[in-house]
Amino acid sequence: MTTTTTRPVSIPTPTRPRTMRGLIKHHAGPELQFRSDRVVPTPGPREVLIKVKKVGICGTDRHIWEWDAWAAGRIPVGIITGHEFVGTIEEVGTAVSNYKPGLRVSAEGHITAWKDFNSRTGNAHIASDTKIIGIDRDGCFADYVCVPEENVWPVHPSIPDKVAAVLDPIGNAVHTVMAAGVSAKSVLVTGTGIIGLMAITVAKAAGASRIFATDIDPKRRALARKLGAVEVFDPRDASWINEVRKSCRGEGADVLLEMSGAEPALNAGLEAMRNGGTAALLGLFKGPITVDWNRLVVFKGCKVLGINGRKMFETWYQMEELILSGRLDLDPIITHEFPLEQFKKAHETMISGEGIKVVMNVS
Numbered sequence: 001m002t003t004t005t006t007r008p009v010s011i012p013t014p015t016r017p018r019t020m021r022g023l024i025k026h027h028a029g030p031e032l033q034f035r036s037d038r039v040v041p042t043p044g045p046r047e048v049l050i051k052v053k054k055v056g057i058c059g060t061d062r063h064i065w066e067w068d069a070w071a072a073g074r075i076p077v078g079i080i081t082g083h084e085f086v087g088t089i090e091e092v093g094t095a096v097s098n099y100k101p102g103l104r105v106s107a108e109g110h111i112t113a114w115k116d117f118n119s120r121t122g123n124a125h126i127a128s129d130t131k132i133i134g135i136d137r138d139g140c141f142a143d144y145v146c147v148p149e150e151n152v153w154p155v156h157p158s159i160p161d162k163v164a165a166v167l168d169p170i171g172n173a174v175h176t177v178m179a180a181g182v183s184a185k186s187v188l189v190t191g192t193g194i195i196g197l198m199a200i201t202v203a204k205a206a207g208a209s210r211i212f213a214t215d216i217d218p219k220r221r222a223l224a225r226k227l228g229a230v231e232v233f234d235p236r237d238a239s240w241i242n243e244v245r246k247s248c249r250g251e252g253a254d255v256l257l258e259m260s261g262a263e264p265a266l267n268a269g270l271e272a273m274r275n276g277g278t279a280a281l282l283g284l285f286k287g288p289i290t291v292d293w294n295r296l297v298v299f300k301g302c303k304v305l306g307i308n309g310r311k312m313f314e315t316w317y318q319m320e321e322l323i324l325s326g327r328l329d330l331d332p333i334i335t336h337e338f339p340l341e342q343f344k345k346a347h348e349t350m351i352s353g354e355g356i357k358v359v360m361n362v363s
Contacts, residue, residue, distance in 0.1 A: 016049070016144075019040060020038050020142055022035055022038040022142030023142070025064060030065065032343060034340075046095045046148055046149050047092075048093065048148075052362045054161050054359050055085045057082075057347060057350050057359075059195075080134070080145075081134045081141050083134035084109075099152055106165070108168075108310065109132050110131075111132070111148055113129055125309040125312050125315075143363065153313070166334065171319050172307070174202050176259070177202045180278050183206060185208060186209055186248045187209075187253060188212045189213045189214070190283075191215060191260025192224040208255075210247070211230060213225075213231075213232045214269075215232070216235060219353075223333075223356070244272040249274075253273050254274060254277055255278050256280070257282070258283050261286070266291060270296040270300070273302065276302070281307060335356045337361055
């Protein structure tokens with residue numbers, strides 16, 4: 001009898017480069033450093049390696065660039081920064097079952113083990129063990145980024161790359177608007193930065209009856225009006241509060257979306273909101289603030305919502321549907337694109353206010 005010996009089949013190792021380019025927080029101080037010698041990460045069993053195509057610069061990246069008190073107390077020196085991106089799956093771990101190389105994807109940047117109370121009850125976006133790419137672990141300002149399979153978001157073919165690269169902040173705006181329930185309600189947006197402007201177009205698409213907005217920058221106020229605000233105000237003239245109240249039955253706006261992270265804006269916004277209104281707060285304040293809590297919250301019977309990130313993954317489905325509906329006007333917000341090598345100019349364009357949403361092209 002002839003015996004046949006079966007030999008193990010050798011599975012070729014994916015061919016990927018050993019090193020890559022990346023933007024590094026190279027010291028405990030301002031700016032970033034461009035490096036071309038970072039080791040390409042190897043995906044773990046349940047991770048995917050993504051070849052990055054485009055990335056977005058956000059307010060968090062500004063904090064890291066400027067190295068303010070928050071960044072100094074949170075960001076480890078040596079990390080690759082960035083958390084907004086679109087790219088293509090290059091390689092998958094041995095236990096990944098849902099995705100294959102070649103798929104165009106973005107990803108939720110908040111990573112959790114899905115084991116704590118919030119993760120198991122539909123609120124993984126505020127899980128106690130959350131780690132954030134570009135903050136707690138290497139991010140996407142590089143040729144490659146590694147994320148868990150659970151965090152991958154396949155991008156719909158109809159969504160262009162420059163929009164797919166900034167799904168993260170669009171999701172922040174969608175989460176804020178949807179949590180506040182703006183349909184058929186008057187809405188006040190305090191602060192028309194990147195996400196404040198996104199919130200205006202999202203609120204309009206979500207059925208807000210009228211939208212008011214405040215900002216100290218006249219260009220931002222003009223863009224807020226273009227995106228759907230019926231009235232815009234310079235908050236340095238306090239008469240705007242009464243103007244909003246008079247426009248809303250003499251009682252105030254139904255909903256406040258606080259996007260500025262400025263103490264005067266929060267107090268004025270609560271003043272301009274009606275009794276029993278809803279305030280959704282996304283803006284991050286530089287430190288502790290003072291609010292006339294008794295008068296503006298307790299005795300007004302307000303609902304105050306703290307908004308963090310995006311609901312995983314309810315918000316992602318909502319924003320995909322809103323984008324595909326064609327009702328979100330994002331082109332005026334995504335103003336500049338630069339190659340990764342021009343990262344300094346890209347950051348300075350965003351920080352100076354010359355640009356609004358700035359995208360960098362990686363590949």
